[in-house]
Amino acid sequence: MSHIGRTAGPGKQTLRREVLAARDRLTVDDVREAADALARRALELPELAGARTVAAYVSVGAEPGTLALLDALRARGARVLLPVLLPDNDLDWGAYAGEGSLARVRRGGRMALFEPVGRRLGPDAVTAADVVLLPGLAADSRGMRLGRGGGSYDRVLARLERADAHPALVVLLYDREVVWHVPAEPHDRPVQAVVTPSAVRRFT
Template sequence: MSGKTTLRRELLAARRLLTSEDVRRTAAVLASAAADLPELTDARTVAAYVSVGREPGTHALLDALRARGVRVLLPVLMADNDLDWAVFEGAEHLVPAGRGLLEPDGAPLGPQAVLDADAVLLPGLAVDGRGMRLGRGGGSYDRVLARLASAGAHPALIVLLYDDEVVARVPDEPHDHPVDAVVTPAGALRFPPGDRA
């Protein structure tokens, strides 16, 4: 079993111990902290995602960004595990999709739509002190990050996590991309490019 698989298993087990109240309370704190990040306050377009289950909550943040006039793009999972994108028009326009996900009911804009984003919120299970992110292992966001890199696009990459998910070291591979910031209930941490060695 790989180091990533072991760490994913441990982190998901810890999330399963969280109560609905833990998740709700943390989501409100995360929304407030993330909404104040300069990377998001200055953004015109943000690519985000709809949290499900015990993921750190994004619903309040999505509403806050939209209320501020930010164009919020949400992923639409395609059959090959790549991501298309559609505009978030409010919670009433989210529909159930595969794998327990919620997706916008608007017209898909194409996988390249993420290139318009000033900031991208990435789901994750952990981030280390270098800004290396551990995802769930499906590869969807690896494709998004590769698409951004090949287009020369450099949006701010931000992950929302619980406090104990900022770890000493995330096992990484050559295709992994570091993020710029992580937001936890304790606050925001930034990872300058020079710190990623």
């Protein structure tokens, strides 16, 4: 378990800064090698083996890479849904049809994202997913996930709860981002598993 966040003191913003600084130090080769290992590890998950619909995302910058995993899921016959960021930070969804179906989009001062160019399926499309792959910056031994703080995936998780939908929730991280403690708020929900390049960690 990483030394990042080892003490109970750091708040979410401090932990975010620490993780993002560590990611900034990764080389292109580091990111590529980790992405290949992450895809292999994630594809071993029984939840993904049987999934008909997977809600995922396209990694950007030094995030743990997802494109190899998305392509492997499509090759297995899974329907892969990708998010489209709405002006209010909620997420719409579209189907992934290969890397050529992605457009690089920048909204305001935000970092550029890759979004599907096809038909929009509506924010409720995620409720049909068997597995939701969540971006994150860290997770702890309880399965509590630290996001970037925009609230988009808090809305997704709340939508799933309202719809009484219970997909497997899985966060994709680097090994050192499984930490001692993630500060949690009442609305935060734990994930069932964390996949890193070297391991799968499950939570009850």
